[in-house]
Amino acid sequence: MSRLAVRVLPIALVLATALAGCTDAYDETVVPSPSPSESATASSGSSSSASEPVACEDVLASYDPLDPLPGPTDLPAGSTMAAIRERGRLIVGVSADSLLLGARDPISGQIQGFDIDMARLVAAAILGDPDAIELRVITAAQRIPVLVDHEVDLVARNMTITCDRWEQVAFSAEYYRSGQKVLVTLDSTATSMADLDGARVCAPASSTSLARLDEYPDVIPVAGTTHTDCLVKFQQGEVDAITGDDTVLAGLAAQDPYAKVIGDAFSDEPYGLAMAPDQVDLVSFVNAVLDQAKADGTWMASYDRWLAPALGPIDAPPPSVYGR
Incomplete structure (x- = not known):
């Protein structure tokens, strides 16, 4: 077998497992257009005032978290979270081929990784079940369009928080610092x-x-x-x-x-969970979920499972910055 053939074999297997295999009931490998009812439901709790371009004096500053964080049965009436709970699942745009972050396991067929863990925390907080989640596989170029068109509730796909992107979507507080x-x-x-x-x-x-x-x-x-x-x-x-x-x-x-x-990292890449800019209530809710996970050790357990073996230990999660 040639050197080239040997090198191509691992990725060929990854592609095969990414496109086939058993999946969750809510797991999909393409991004279908949303039905009119789903689009309306997803945006019913939105805040229209947040659709204006957002100032970017501090790129990491997100919206203040809900305090206290309401339970799944105490979600504010008319909120984006209540609409998601009524639908019965959280719809999330993810990667299926980013090993450690979001990739399909060749044995179980499930998409898993650090980003997926963050999304499952949100599903558990809204619906009381981390498995009440629909993972829609998207490319990097699709991350903003699927949010603007309300095809997904949030994107958990190693998305760097930037000022340019703040003009199109809304970000949670930073949940990981890459380079x-x-x-x-x-x-x-x-x-x-x-x-x-x-x-x-x-x-x-x-x-x-x-x-x-x-x-x-x-x-x-x-x-x-x-x-x-x-x-x-x-x-x-x-x-x-x-x-x-x-x-x-x-x-x-x-x-x-x-x-x-x-080499050394030649940039800072702060990751945020991205949401539609007219759903600030969901951003505040997600920030409360992330803060809880950072405080109670859930975040660190996920990091230790997925990223620590390759990138080494860290002392603490990135701090949350608010005041937008």
Whole structure:
């Protein structure tokens, strides 16, 4: 078997399991258009005043959390959360091919990872059941459109909080701090992005990782559909490197024994759960859920399970910032 064939095998298996296998009753692999009733229900508790562009003096500042956090049977009447509970499930846009964050397990067929754990916390808080959740697999480029069109209630897909994105969606408080790095072949002598002049570097379309390649004019940017698409291109020799958040690259390296992650992080990538800008009540509710998970050890248990083995231990979750 050729070296190329050996390298392509791991991702071929990942793609096969991502597109097939047993799934939850609420688990889907495409983003269908929402029915009129679902769209109306999802937006019925919204706040129209929040649809205006939001000032971005502090990119991490989110809306104050609900205090106290209401239980599933005490949700405010007419709220977005009450509409979700009436529907019977939380609809979340996720990745199914970001190992450690959101990826389909080849044995169980379930999508799982750190991002999925965060979404399940919200489902449990609204519906009393973490399994009352519909996971809709989306690409990085679909994250904002599915929220603007109210096709999902929230997006939990390693989405960096930026001022530009605040103009289109609303973010929770930061739930994870990542950093952009680069993945190269195992025999590469490069030690950082600065050593990749003339190299073809892949990142998903519409991602901050791809946009940041503008800071390296001698690098040749290549847009992929997803990081898995970038990994296929990398394994087939169409690109020389992949750039992205360290969390994502750790998952890619785990799938390819001929790849390694190099250098220090050259950006800060604060992740937030994203919601529609006219559903600020849901943002405040989610912030209360995240704060509770950070305080009671639930967040740290999820980090230790999914990310600590690849990225090492950390002292505490990122602090929540409010005042928007």
